[in-house]
Amino acid sequence: MALSMTTLRANTFLTGSSVRRPVARAQARRITNRLATPVQAKYGNDSEYFDLDDLEDTTGSWELYGQEDEKRYPSLQAEFFNRAAAPLTRRESLLAFTFVGGAGSILLWGAKGSKDVALPIQQGPKKGGEKGPRGKI
Secondary structure: OHHHHHHHHHHHHHHOOOOOOOOOHHHHOOOOOOOOOOOOOOOOHHHOOOOOOOHHHHHOOHHHHOOOOOOOOOHHHHHHHHHHHHHHHOHHHHHHHHHHHHHHHHHHHHHHHHHHHOOHHHHOOOOOOOOOOOOOO
16 A cells, blocks of 8 residues: 555656545445334234243243252262361361462472473483584583
């Protein structure tokens, strides 16, 4: 675009004509076609989204899926989760668990992960150094 404008200006300078950029017809003509009708979403009969007289069919039956009693899980499963999460109920123990897990992850990465990734610092030099002009390094 810049090259063509430079060429156009140089040609107009030599011929003495005015500088005008050519305008495409699509750009010059404005788009005047608009939708005559607004967009509407229809749902149900007469565009009713909710039936306040029959909420169970509108929102779903809560009694079908949910249980409100405290015995939702079998007793052995509830006892297992209560015992497993008991040490993590206090803030200090949760922070200690997070710290030990993070430190263990870093140590494991340092011992095994960096070798598996083949970092250059773990591999060492691939070939010997090049000798200088008098055969010295």
